[in-house]
Amino acid sequence: MFFTYLRRELRRRRKAALVVASGLALGIALVIVVNSVSSGMGKAQDKVLQSLYGLGTDMTVSKAASSTSSAQRPRFRFDARGNDSDETQSSDRVMVQGFQTLADSKVAEVGSQKGVSDAVGGLSLQVVKVSGQFRQGQFRQDQNGGRQGAPTGPPQGRVEGGGADFDVNSYSVYGTDVTKPALGPLTSSKITSGRTFTTSETDAKVVVADASYAKQKKLSVGDTVTIKGVKFKVIGIATPDSGDAAANLYIPLKQAQTLGDSKGKVTTIYVKAADSQQIDSVKKTIQKNISGTTVTTSADLASTVSGSLSTASDLASSVGKWLSITVLVAAFLVAGLLTSSAVSRRVREFGTLKALGWKSGRVTRQVVGEAVVNGLVGGVLGIALGLAGAYAVTAVSPTLQAQLGGGSGGGFGGGPGGGFGGPGRQAAKTLEVALTAPVSPSTIGLAVALAVTGGLISGAFGGWRASRLRPADALRRVE
Structure with missing residues (x-):
């Protein structure tokens, strides 16, 4: 009814x-x-x-900013080498991004904190390469030089031509801990050609290139890349999921530390919390127990997004x-x-x-x-x-x-x-x-x-x- x-x-x-x-x-x-x-x-x-911190990363730890930073501008030195104007000179300067580093012993210290599931260190470098040629100028004597009645003394004239033609190339290199591939910026990229690092390549001269950078420099798997005079073999091409990579080149952490004269140093520690609901408490624990560091969560970084x-x-x-x-x-x-x-x-x-x-x-x-x-x-x-x-x-x-x-x-x-x-x-x-x-x-x-x-x-x-x-x-x- x-x-x-x-x-x-x-x-x-x-x-x-x-x-x-x-x-x-x-x-x-x-x-x-x-x-x-x-x-x-x-x-x-x-x-x-x-694209900045990688999949699985809940927070990062870096050295606290210092008001008395010792950062210096990069300096390049070139020599004048006779009259050979065809000789090309080049100089690489590898700098630690931010100019602030932590001892890699801090990685284990962070990893032992309550609520931390895993931690891994990384070293971010910026490479500036200057290469080019010097051209020596030619001395031109004045037209009246050597004529009768001309003043005696040193020859009169001027230098014409000469100069320099140099190219500046800047790119980023990231040193990743290959023994822990589940953390770090490379995890937000997918290997679309070749392979990624193996856990045994801790000190190998191998490199994974970002897809955009590889296309720009016409790199492919099997090619070599020279960084500060050291040749690295390209073993893989990585395409980031977000369309923008954390670095142009990725190399093993030990090799990055050697190139940047930063042995035993890292710029960033990537941290994964045991419980994603306890990220704030883990952050407070790290800040309390490890002095001189700055802990940044994804929520902190999200507040810096504009546009x-x-x-x-x-x-x-x-x-x-x-x-x-x-x-x-x-x-x-x-x-x-x-x-x-x-x-x-x-x-x-x-x-x-x-x-x-x-x-x-x-x-x-x-x-x-x-x-x-x-x-x-x-x-x-x-x-x-x-x-x-x-x-x-x-x-x-x-x-x-x-x-x-x-x-x-x-x-x-x-x-x-x-x-x-x-x-x-x-x-x-x-x-x-x-x-x-x-x-x-x-x-x-x-x-x-x-x-x-x-x-x-x-x-x-x-x-x-x-x-x-x-x-x-x-x-x-x-x-």
Whole structure:
């Protein structure tokens, strides 16, 4: 009887039911789109951060910035070598990024802290190579030199031509601990050609090149790369997942320490927490027990992200969420008012039912049942609209820019041209990421819950009105 009456009343009042369902659908669809875009923002930001600290890394430890930094400008020395203008000279200068290092014994000390699952050290270097030629100038004697009556003394003239033609090439090198391949910036890249390091190549002269740098320098597996006079064999090409690598070249840590005159030193310690929910407490433990260090989590680094990604993320998390909440509340209120108004127009109907023996509770359940069905219909429509909106965002995939760096303090990884190599003023780094709007099962569950809640709220309005009707008063009412 309940379902028969319910089906008949919904069919008879389908226009009013469609209005209520449409209002709820708009609110639910907006919630789905906003949640999906916010999730996409989070994934985009994670993608940006992974290019700096690598997958599986929860925080990094670096040396605390010193106000009395001993950093010096790189110096290059060249000799004048006779009249041979075809001779090319070159000089490499390998510098530790940030000019601040920690003893590699700190890696084991950090790894022994409570809550730390694993820790690995890395050394970030910047190589500046200057190469070119000197050309010696030619002495030209004045036209009157040697003529009769000309003044006696040293020959008069001038030097013409000469000069120098030098090229400056700068690139980044990262020394990675090959015995622990699960941590560090290289984990955010995929080997697309050749292979990665083996655990036995702790001091081997091998290198993994970033795909963009390899393309620029026309490098392939099997080629050799010379760094400060040392030849390294290219064993693999790595393509970063985020589109931007932490370094141009990756070599074993011991080789990097030798090239940078930093034996027994690291610039960054990558830390993985045993429990991802306890990252803040692990950070406090490391800061308390190991002095002179700066601990940076992914949340700390995320606060330095600026550009269109940051702006869009702020809009989605603040304006978008408040807008969706406002629209949803308005949809619930409108649905409740429309249901209550419909009850007012059905006074004689409910009065007759009560006169026939229906109790107030049964009338209330009938009104609530109709409202819940309207809510579920609105939920289905809202989910369909929300999925369509999220699919449209993903199909368009608007490109957002994320600018990182430009500040001081320790950071993750060591990007090309500055990056986040350690304490000290760092160069800004701009990345581009495509925005997607993934819809998770939890978002669909939220939409269903909102649909049922909307139906119950509107049903509560109408049911309360229906329960207060008396049969005698209802029958006296004329529609």
